[in-house]
Amino acid sequence: MIKILKKILLFILISTSLYSQGQVDLNLTIINSGKYSLSSFLDPNINLWQVDIINSYDGENISDLRLEVDMKKDGITVIWGVSKPIQLRSGMPISSRTNMNFVGTDLSASGFDDDFYNEVQSSGVLPAGEYELTVRAYIFGEYENSTQNTYALIDKENKRVNKSYESEQTRVLLNLNIDEKIILLTPANMESIYTNPWFRWESPGFGTIQNPITVEYRITVALFNPELHSSLEDALNDETNIYFDSGWNQNLTSIERGTPEQMSIQYPSSERELSCGYQYCWRVEAREYINDFESYNGGIWGWPETAKSDVIYSFYYGDALSDDQISSPGAYINTVRPIFNFSNVLCANSYEIWVGNSDDPEIQNPIWKSDYFQNTNYQYPTTANGLSPGNTYYWKIRVNPDTSPGPWSNIFSFNVNDISFISPIEQINTLFPTFNISAPLDIPEYQLLISDYNDIDVNQYNILSETIDFFPYDLPVDNSIMLQPGEIYFWKVQTIDDNGIYTKLINDNSQISSFRIQPIELSFPDNGSYNTSLAPLFQWTSPIGVSEYVIEFAEEFDMDFNNVIFSTNTSSSFFLSSNLSSNLPFENGTTYLWRVRPIINNQEGNPSDYFSFSTILDNSNLNTFNTETNNYGQIEFDVSLTGINGKDINITIINGVESADNYLIQISDNPDMNNLIDEISLSANSLSHTFANDSFDWGKNYYITIIAYLDEQIIGDSLNPQMVTMPFEPGSQSQVDFNIELVYDLVPSLIINITTTIENATNYIMRLSKSADMSNLLYNELISNNTQYTYDNLDRILNFGETYYIQLTPLKDNQLHGISSSIKSIFIPNVTAPQTTDTPFYFEHSNPISSSYLVEISTTEDFAVIFYNQMVESNNIDIQNDIFSAGTPYYWRVRGIDENGLLFSPYSNIQYFVSTGQRASIDETEQSNITVSLENPTNGLMISTKFPSFSWETYENAEKYEIIVSKDLELTDIVWNSQNIFSNNTTYPSSGSGELSYDTIYYWTIRPINDNIALADFSTPFSFTISSNFIPECTTPKGASEEIQPYFSWTKIQNAAQYGLIISNDDNYTSIIYNNQNINDNIFQYPNDAPSLKYNKEYFWKVVALSNDGTKLGDYSNSASFTTPSGIIKFEFIFGQDE
Secondary structure, three states: OOOOOOOOEEEEEEEEEEOOOOOEEEEEEEOOOOOOOOOOOOOOOOOOEEEEEEEOOOOOOEEEEEEEEEEEEOOEEEEEEEEOOEEEOOOOOEEEEEHHHOOHHHEEEEEEOHHHHHHHHHHOOOOOEEEEEEEEEEEOOOOOOOOHHHOOEEOOOOOEEOOOOOEEEEEEEEEEEOOOOOEEEEOOOOEEEOOOOEEEEEEOOOOOOOOOEEEEEEEEEEEEOOOOOOOHHHHHHOHHHEEEEOOOEEEEEEEEOOOOEEEEEEOOOOOOOOOOOOEEEEEEEEEEOOOOOOOOOOOHHHOOOOEEOOOOEEEEEOOOOOHHHEEEOOOEEOEOOOEEEEOOOOOOOOEEEEEEOOOOOOOOOOOEEOOOEOOOEEEOOOOOOOOOOOOEEEEEEEEOOOOOOOOOOOOEEEEEOOOEEEEOOEEEOEOOOEEEEEOOEOOOEEEEEEEOHHHOOOOOOOOEEEEEOOOOEEOOOOOOOOOOOOOEEEEEEEEEOOOOOEOOOHHHOOOOEEEEEOOOEEEEOOOOEEEEOOOOEEEEEOOEOOOEEEEEEEEOOOOOOOOOOEEEEEOOOEEEHHHOOOOOOOOOOOEEEEEEEEEEOOEEOOOOOOEEEEEOOOOOOOOOOOOOOOOOOEOEEEEEEEOOOOOEEEEEEEEOOOOOOEEEEEEEOOOOOOOEEEEEEEEOOOOEEEEOOOOOOOOOEEEEEEEEEEOOEEEOEOOOOEEEEOOOOOOOOOEOEEEEEEEEEOEEEEEEEEEEOOOOOOEEEEEEEOOOOOOOEEEEEEEOOOOEEEEOOHHHOOOOOEEEEEEEEEEEOOEEOOEOOOOEEEEEOOOEOOEEOOOOOEEEOOEOOOOEEEEEEEOOOOOOOEEEEEEEOOOEOOOOHHHOOOOOEEEEEEEEEOOOOOEEEEEOOOEEEEOOOOOOOOEOOOOOOOEOOEEEOOOOEEEOOOOOEEEEOOOOOOOEEEEEEEOOOOOOOEEEEEEEEOOOEEEOOOOOOOOOOOOOEEEEEEEEEEOOEEOOEOOOOEEEEEOOOOOOOEEEOOEEOOOOOOEEEEOOOOOOOEEEEEEEOOOOOOOEEEEEEEEOOOEEEOOOOOOOOOOOOEEEEEEEEEOOOOOEOOOOOOOEEEEOOOOOOOOOOOOOOOO
């Protein structure tokens, strides 16, 4: 295929000569644009050139006229041909021939220069250079042969003659190939766009001023799929992936005169919908439009191929979500319900997410497919297959799954944090451990599994299987399982999803922990002791939870206790053998073994290790008791708290030990009773005592035991220590609360009202900070115990437009007493600007009220030149009408001034009015050839704001200028006209003018005025178009918001480096509560350190796209509003029939 270079053949007539030798004359004319076909230099379908043959022979027929066509380039013949005989009849003085008469069989001979032919063959255009197109007329002759260099005329006798031609006509052509192509402009190569694109390109300017031509264009758009296409060219040749083909469209036609022309067309909404996230390519072709030959398919100047853009551009429609657009989940997450958070894709109407497990990294068989959803955050639902802690998952996302699905994103992964065991681990001192784990959030249910050494993988859970809702989990005291002292246990946790299904097979769960319960350890008598009494005290330690024991005795060598010589039960961790009958089990000088078994759930557990002891050899000094006369029992006593503060411990012995003559009552701060706080000995006749001890601390645990004595010997069984808990000091568990009032007295002041005081508190600490974490305190001082405090510290003046955080802490005698308040914030609003009204020069006060006000009047809304300004102390001013020019538009505004004459409030809204009377007419100038030079917007500029700034060169002696902005070039459809612009620049006003529309062409012009006389004509209008591509669209929140700190999101703007967000109490944005001009993404959550939003209140917000330096790329978006939640929490209680 011949590659057609996009070049213009500019044929410029250099010279014309007409020779009249003989009686046949020629007149050669170049027609149309001078285009030539490669297959036939004489195109039979188009008149490219014409020769008129003039017969001057009177009454004679000419039967054998021949025409020779000779085209030379740089003096060398490159194309030539000789016609067959032509007959000229008498009475027909003129006969015309066109290029269509000089093709094929009409020629007796023709040829191309080989080098020229090859050059044309490779380039597809007529090579640059100077050409001579010559036509010669011969009569009475034939060619001797078909070679130009050897041809000659012969006469009728077949003899060579040197007769010269009758006539010759030559046209000299200068063919300039301009090395400019069809230039593709927008969308730029590899650009991302978010709406149906405008395709714009620039022609290098086909044709010439002398020979304009009509050029029609064709644009083709195709989807590029790298899996199917090796190049963009392949995509455009794949008809199944063509999304738009304009065809040869007369709407894309341009009359071109050799200067560059811009053409454009928007992707039609009626065409195949572009799929978000895909890459597309496009190309433009051109050909000359031939009015009289509609089926013509040639290219520019008749070459076989159309002129094409020498490159193919591609663009992305929207964005396939890239890695940097994904906010969450991260690589590691601490929840089984991750939130998929990502940046909004502007062309996306919906999204879809697939999740695969660790066995499916390509996500061919997803464990979950989301519904189609619209928000840019989506939480893994409870109805999906539950995610398992410790596992890796893969996910991908695409846009518009329900219409034209976009491409899948890259595959991302996340790891759900595994369960880690907190307790019990290693050795514990209780039969009822508290099981606790660190687990990811949002697990609805767990199964706790426990096994012993027979099932260390805990697959059979031979000890316990318990379904629970949360951790920590206390093993119930009344459970039926038997955890044994000294045993090792293994445990693991299975997670269960909301569907009641294990998230992991039990055999695949290798996350196992173990613990050992403290064994029963014998302590007295020591192992191997000797000279032991025949009625010794036996003591041991045991894990908490053993309520009864069996103490067993065996002879020295019966280590397995096959023949227990004596055993007895006890509820204490000691045993007094003196309580036995007179038939003592021990003999003098004998070694015995002893051990202890726990009794758990009425079943004997595993025994302790054994100890040995040897009795004394002589029992003459042994105190023995006659059990028939000494029937000892167990002490029972009651403990209660009494006294004014409830801190006195009253102990009453209910059942004493028979025969006891006194009791020792001991109080300790630990259950081992090794740190006595107090003790007292009571006689058997005094069974009650009250400890009034100021050393008992508020809220602390204390332990009490009572030992019975008879003749200074311990008798009876003792219970384990009994615990009593001191009450908390009044007020120590209460939280102080307060509210804040904002008042103004020269400066903002705060009134702190303590609504919940703390009993016994002597004062409070007030902390004031600008940070929510209370760092960098501005104020940290003691305040009185009064219920109201006013903060008006002039050393630390509170600023307008700032948020402050306050916390109160209660003290008693300079020590913390009670619970600090929650941290509360208060936003001190910016000073609200005065509000102008429709009545000129009457306005509402600022808030707070300013000391005075500055009133300003201008003829332009940008107040570039102030026409009038005046200070007033009231909220209105009378201005005489005679200061205003009749029938003239004016703008006025107000701002507050403080008592020091400094600026206090922002400017008010701007009001517009037209003065009374008829506007003075402008006398026209006589200098019609002089105009003002326009500067900005430049001609044809695409701008991004409905309020453009205009500027022009200063005109000498101009007092002011008149500007016109119109929808038409003739300036008849005027949208704004002002004759009172007093500088060489101004801004399009928001009032007193028609609203400009996006994607519409406007024209503007200026003329200078002095004393109502135009100094010059209106300048030649410049045009501009306002693009809507730089205006974000607010997406969320709108209407009712479920969050008090909502997420704000908007459409992404191409080339925006950051965004500015404004939130206001009103839709005029005069009471702004939050303004952030440095947001890096198009999704943003209302921050904790911003002024707190109120419940059940409507707020207004808008957003603007910014460049790196903070310059606005376009206008603010349309305003959106949302209403915060009510703040009311509703509970529903459901009672069963039996409750």
